[in-house]
Amino acid sequence: MGAFIPQEIIRQKRDGQTVSDADIERFVAGITSGEVADAQISAFAMAVFFNGMSAEEGAALTLAMRDSGDVMNWQSLGFDAGAPIVDKHSTGGVGDKVSLMLAPIVAACGGLVPMISGRGLGHTGGTLDKFEAIEGYDPYPSIDRFAEIVRTIGCSIIGQTGELAPADKRFYGVRDVTATVESIPLITASILSKKLSAGLGSLVMDVKFGTGAFMPNYAASKELAENIVRVACAAGTPTRALLTDMNQVLGRTAGNAVEVVEAIEFLVNPATADARLMEVTLALAAHMLVIAGIEYSVEIATEKARQSLASGKAAELFEQMVTAQGGTPNILSNYQATLKVAAKAYAIKPKQAGIVTGMDTRSIGMAVVAMKGGRIDPKASIDHSVGFTDICQIGDKVDADAPLAIVRCHSDEQAREAIKAVQSAVVVADIKEAPLPVISEVIEG
Template identity: 45%
Template sequence: MNAIDVIIAKRDRARLTDEQIDWVVDAYTRGVVADEQMAALAMAILLNGMDAGEIARWTQAMIDSGDVLAFGDVGRPLVDKHSTGGVGDKITLPLAPLVAACGAAVPQLSGRGLGHTGGTLDKLESIPGWRASLSEEEIAAQLADVGAVICATTPTLAPADRKLYALRDVTGTVESIPLIASSIMSKKIAEGTDGLVLDVKFGSGAFMKTPERARELAEAMVAIGTAHGLATTALLTDMSVPLGRAVGNALEVAESVEVLRGGGPADVVELTVALAREMLVLAGITDVDPAQVLASGKAYEVWERMIAAQGGDPGAPLPVAAHVEELVAERSGVLTRLDAYAIGVASWRLGAGRARKEDAVQAAAGVRLLVDVGDEVEAGHPLLELHTDTPDAVPGARAALNGGVLVSDEPMSRPTLLLDAVRG
């Protein structure tokens, strides 16, 4: 085997053999295949695609590059969820304790934010004392005791994916659906869960801009799960407007707690319950209504135990920004545009996100939405708040919002959140 032959094969639209895939993924992980060679192969895959068999084998090769987690018998069925990322997408925070309160165990291995999309670990690290890094033994113990854990991916999980992901980010090959699908699914399969629900988003604030592309990605990931014996379902959800009213780390934690206490924005509750229903079906739990469990406060009790188990103080005050400014309506009318991407970039510029993986984030920075699409507003009425510890960041955030927040005379309603489901 050599890298040049593999590159040429995919360049010329040939189907890669199982042996070629196994070799090139392993050799790249070990440093035998150089970055420039894997970059050429990634571009060939982007341009010429892969069939379902190639994608499944590529996924397996990335799984085989590291360890597969084994939590043992935790006394409950294991089921997980993954979102393709969005703005204000704090759903993991109320969802994991809710599903645990319904009787399943949720091993939620999560990541950090980059660019305009937030990261679950960044949000939870705004809670005093909470720690993201757990050993496999600690994860298993917490699953058995609490039923839910949200933590960082273990270092030995799919190392080929970490290396390839960084390369794709700097070579213009992020958009390849075979590489996106295998990246996500290799980590989720290596987690050792019994069932997986995918939240595949589309719209301005999502990675996939159209429902058609989101469906293509969802179908590819469900096919991978099925090929690997993992029960997998995907929901297609709209991300043209932010989820909820809070965008930013501590702001989103506070909103998640509202939801867990039986309140919170209707769209966050709707999506949390919808994903919980799908997860419980895959876990074989059909006699529990997650909407009732959420309203009862039982999920909040699990949240408190989950946070405390990882060193956090669930009752501690969350960080508050040193500087808050309002964006007000320049005219009277109806809020007809609240663009998720614009809001996400504004929050990022205020300090809630990072441009590079090594950048620090501000726990209290972000955007609080004061009105919703379709609401009538008067001139001078506050539309949103900008929260930051660095006031110099506000002009850049305001610039990001130009054209993204619009008041007009046209009647408008919020887009439908749930579009469709793809099942294995």
Template identity: 50%
Template structure:
């Protein structure tokens, strides 16, 4: 095998063989493929594309570049993946609710990327909790509690970690083939028996059009199923934040309200919809309606909250978190209301701008080494179609300093459009789901 020959195949529009892709993935993980060759490979895939067979082969090759987890558990092993949005804290609701319904959920998650929040950063807003568990500890928490939300070890799909970093600096991130292989290589390495994908679309998502979101959903679902993991997908709307808060501790608070039966709305609706689909795929419900009903029962009974509290304690956080979560979550020293200048109806919300405002407050990373402030963010964000009067709050800014709050206010004022007439409000879950 030779990296130059494989790159030459791509340049000519030829799809490399499964053996060649496996060799290249091993070369990414062991260093025998150079950065220059990895960049050329990524550009070749980006420009020429892969066939469906090639996409599956690349995904499996990257999966097999490191460790693969094997579970010996008495119930199905399930998970979900979101393509990223704002106010999207579904994982913190879904994992314990699925567990309360009889599944095991070993959820390997990521950190914030660009304007979108990261599940690991939200979990680590809980004092003492660590998401960097050894494989042995990860397996013990899952076996004992039923779920764990953790970071990927260096041994999980190392070829993807290397290639992703190179894609980021070579303008080759936006390739359906590479996005698909990147997402699924890590999920498949986790040894799942069922997966649901939440593909976001709209102003707060990476995919701005339904057509682009549908193309990604099709690619992910077909590849995962051909790779042997039963998978379905939902296309959900991100033209406004999913929850009414953005920011790590603030989103944990939103989840705790849902888990403790004190809240609902879009966060609850999407969580139980995704969970209902997974329960059907795993044989734990006969149809989606029954699956949704079981998920709602897990939330309303408090069983999901008990599971979440057990997971928090097992991962180093406070005990009895479900009973006293308000006491443990950090609060920002500055809370500033942004009020409407004039009366009207909320016409549009630029979710990406709101997400970037949270990053600017310190709730996300400008560079990889930045330390996140878990207390900052935005709360009580208005919804599309809400009528507001002059002087009524549009949202609240949680900041570490007054000047940071003022800078965030300037951004969010431009991001929320007030006008006359009722806007077209997209459905939370779009048609055309897989």
């Protein structure tokens, strides 16, 4: 192998050529070590932006970034070869608390779910932020403790450490300031390099589209889903993706503590759960069980997941996981007393009575951020107690007695701004329109 010359790799991609696995590995190693300059990272990213990558190139980039840091080896931690280690990743949305219920549901059905989650980004909420609304919850246990929780309970949800895919952290920082964030091959490698560092046997993606999604355009979301499945399978991890609707808030809450409350009530009393939230959760659980080899059909797996809720087993495992990670003991019976939800509650009345026909879901997410329930500065702390409950959905009738939502906040000023935001975000008319199906498509590898 000759001398490493970063600009030659950039030239190859600029000219639409295929870059070899070895050259991609050397380039990523240079990102990690500092041998590759920011200007060279930027040039390579722009070349990929315009010329794309094959599935094989994407797999090489993903694996190189994965291997730039720690990678979980479950067999070295005492797990059997072929253990059903499976995870789910969502591209993010407003009110998306699915992971809180999904991990214990799959664990109750025999899966092993080592979920490495993130914080909120922009208008979207983060699973880690929701769990930190639970007093004492430790999102950063040692690797040995993480493995022990997965072994004994079946699931553990933790945060990303600094040793996880460090090449991606630097690469993303450059992309963020060079107008190359939207590159589908680079988004794919960024997502998968972090997810696959958990040593997964299989993965299910929840790729969202609509007004509250990272990629609101359906065609672009589908392209991303297809590319993730192709690249992950090429990298040796069986993967499938569900395209799910984010043209309205998922469930009836948006915030942190309020979403934990909805998740617990979903687990404890599934008969009263929001129908769209239930459909997405059960579908993701079923596909995780099938792709992990636990069940052979989605129909049987769906019923098994439903039974884990009805029996209370999933709720029990959620409580065990929270306790194992230092969170409030017996949270299922005392969550209303221990989860801190802002004391002031204001009903948000519609400007006119009628039927909800549309929603600017992103604006509702940003209204949570404006109350400090999300971050403007990535290093800032957040207020876990604020948010919205009883959020209307498309097709609901709203009037003075049936509000658009209830805002939970600390002051009249916060309430005024939140009320204006929600009233502007929700479209009310005299006609009733059927909402989009919550799951539009399943993409298999």
